[in-house]
Amino acid sequence: MAEEAHSEGGLVFHPMDQFIVKPLFGHGPIEWYTPTNVTLWMGLAVLCVIGLFVLGTRGRAVIPSRIQSVAELAYGFIYKMVEDICGHDGVKYFPKIFTLFVFIIFTNYLGLLPMSFTPTSHIAVTAVLGFGVFFAVTLLGFYKHGAHFLGLFWMSDAPLILRPIIAVIEVISYFVRPVSHSIRLAGNIMAGHAVIKVFAGFAAIAAISPVSIAAIVAIYGLEVLVAFIQAYVFTILTCVYLKDALHPGH
């Protein structure tokens, strides 16, 4: 690969090494149960969630502390999103959607720490999230509406001749949803981290290291935005898909 060619010239590019899954203890093979850096960083995300939403709200104060008001802000943000998009009967799925949001946002932000590992940069992780949402929403749609759920693909307000064609397009786009849903998240996070690593590799050349470091800072700032925006986009799309399952008529 390219990095091997460059390593002879003194430049070392290993932008993808940061995504390697390693066992936490020893060098053994990675079985499904092995505690790895995936375990570590997901575990830290879980601890952050507990710290913010359980310890932070311990006071149950009517006038909130700073941490409690952050927790309330996140709660209100996602709650309003679910209520606005899915309607009032979508509110009972709020805890599940909120779980997705806080998991993604905390793994994204923990992944921005230097030397860290970002589980959401792995397609295996985001595919489980994306396909999980897809199957859950599809099953929910059939469970709630039976065969009427297929009305989602049959545009009754389109001209009759176009309806079968539109239905085919709609079915294809419906099945592409989980793929785009998961690749969007993993791709964005992976690309940002890899770009930062590439610029870090250029920093070894003294002449361009200031440019390289400035670029790292700029990309890092961008990644701080992306970390939030991708969590937000994932959550809002989940809400949109859930709305289709709850109200396939429109």
Add this chain to the structure above:
Amino acid sequence: MATESTADAAHGAADLGACVSETGSAIGMPQLCADWMPNQIFWLVVALVVIYFVLSRIALPRIGGVLAERKGTITNDLTAAEELKAKAVEAEKAYQDALARARTEAAKIVAEAKAEIQKDLDAATARADAEIAAKASESEKRIGEIRAGALDAVTEVAKDTAKELVAALGGKADAKSVTAAVTARLKG
């Protein structure tokens, strides 16, 4: 040292499987390494389940409760404020009413006092007028008396003077005729 670390890396790489090269760097995209996927999926499910239970059992009901409580407190406070405001408006109205009542009362009292003073004044004026009239009439009477007295005195003096004149002139005047003559002259 170098050989040892290389051997160690090689050993590690052998254990790590097909996705990591001998030097410990990634071969291709680590994201596509099938060897690691079961591990990631397992720990993802564990993390999601833990987060879900922590949130849905503890955190979300607590935050929802706090938000509802705050909303209730704010609503109650607003209602209380509204009530207090209504009370304040009422109190102001009562105050204004009392003020207006006091003003009319004061005006009435002033009018009454004025009327009473006017009455007293009128009575005093009338009394003074009567007194003045009485004094004036008395004075007139006195003046009349004095005038009458003066006339009598003039007649007397005239008679006496005439008698004396007649006597001085050597005539022997009969008193009665002199008097009659003088009286006649005074009248004419």
